[in-house]
Amino acid sequence: MPQPRILLVVTGDDFGYCPKRNQGIVDCFKAGGISSVSLLVNASAAKDAADLAKRHNIPIGLHANLSEGIPVCQSLRQDSTLVNERGFFHGKMGFRQALGRHQISMEQVELELRDQIRLFRELTGHLPHHMDGHQHVHILQEVREVFAQVLSDHKIPYTRVPVEPGLHSCQCLPAHLKRFYAQVEKDALDSIPVFRRCGLRWPDVYLGLTTVGQNMSVSNLQRTLSHALSISSCAASNPEERVVTAELMVHPGYPSHPQKGGCGEGPDDFSQSADRQHELSVLTDLSLLAMYRKERVQLCAFKDL
Template sequence: MPQPRMLLVVTGDDFGYCPQRNQGIVDCFLAGGISNVSLLVNATAAKEAADLAKRHNIPIGLHANLSEGIPVCQSVQQSSTLINQHGFFQGKMGFRQALERGQLSMKQVEQELRAQVRLFRELTGHLPQHMDGHQHIHVLPEVREVFAQVLSDFRIPYTRVPVELGLHSCPWLPLHLQRFYTQVEKNALDSIPVFTRYGIRWPDVYLGLTTMGQNMSVPHLQRALHHALSAGPSSGYSSNSASGSDQAVVTAELMVHPGYPSRPQDGGCGEGPDDFSQSADRQHELRVLSEPSLLALYSQERVQLCAFKDLALLLPKNA
């Protein structure tokens, strides 16, 4: 077989969210649509998800969660700046607003992240090979430093840097998503010096913001892949290039959310499933990711799916 032009980690996020999500992710993995998963350890079906990963030999990492549901750390559950009066995390935007107001304790953030890593190890029998952030909390100011320290202490080698090429030329994205994704991109770019300082690694290119839910299609995925391939291994966003030659393999991560719709009151992280999880968007992603035409596109473009653990020889550790 010819050498691949791209090694692509296709990560199914939110593993453990509910039984329907778990089954959809497993079905997608068995169909060749994803190659890696990220586990929400505070989700209601996390134990089932960890067992499914073992049964089907699915590479699994940690989807660190500080924004949805109930904390894992007991001291954070009882009284902390991270929760509201009902004992739940403050939500995607609530967390960000509290952070901007200087109301969050980074010591409590660290306690919760460490507790989630330990619970992941209890559920799976090993440390995560990669660790990213649910709703991109890991690249936020202040949080990114704590997050990097935790990864370094547990020797978790890989993370996600959500900077997507072509993000600003997507007419199908509504204005509110464009604004949110632009802020995610800024936070991610600001995280790069921090992650580099701690010796954390990530693929050359990130994909997935422009192809979430109903925005996922084979043409949109093809567009995203072409942006990534044209950038090459030296995209300017990381110092993790596989090689200096023109024939170097591009490494990339595609974030996806396949699954079957959650049932009301069944799943989530303690508060029940959100609207996105109960919609048809997850099943739409599952269907697109499993399409023979997409798998044929990977072959045509010499894209080889892999897991984070397979990138070890290609991503030399940062100085």
């Protein structure tokens, strides 16, 4: 077999969110569409997800969550800066706004992250193979320093740096998403020196912001992978062709039942959307899997990088 040009980790996020998401992710893994998962330990079906990962030997990491549902740490469920008056996290944008107003305690962020790692270990029997952030909270200002130190302390080697080649030239994103992703990119770039200082690693290329939901198609995945392939080609002047590492973030599954799932407040629109099954269908499309073989893209887990 020729050497692969790309080692690609395809990570199914939000594992544990609900039984239907869990089943869809497992089906996607068994069909060869994903090669890794990120577990939400405060989600309603987290234990079921951990058991499924063990049963099917699915490489699993931690999807650190500071924005949706209820804290894992009991002492932070009331009268903490991480929750609102109802005891829930502030939400994707609410957390960012509170952080911008300097209303989030980094000591409490650290407590919650360490408790999520503890619960992950209880559920799976081992430390995470990688750790990223639900809704990209791990790269936010101040949080990134705490996050990186916690990973370093636990010797968790891999994380996610969501800087996607071709993001700004993508025509399929609405204006509000482009603005949000531009901020995600800025936060990610600002996180790199912090992550490097703590000895963390991440793949050469990140993909997935421009291919979420209905924007995912075989042609769009080919387009995003072409950026990684171009890096591989540029490095091919060496006697031994360089192997580029990449991560593709995806959210496959079956749509959540309206009354079943979530992290304490029920499943959100994102999880109930038919987009989840659309992603599952695209990721297991035989033409996509054939393209991987043709372009020498080898799916793998973080531990294989």
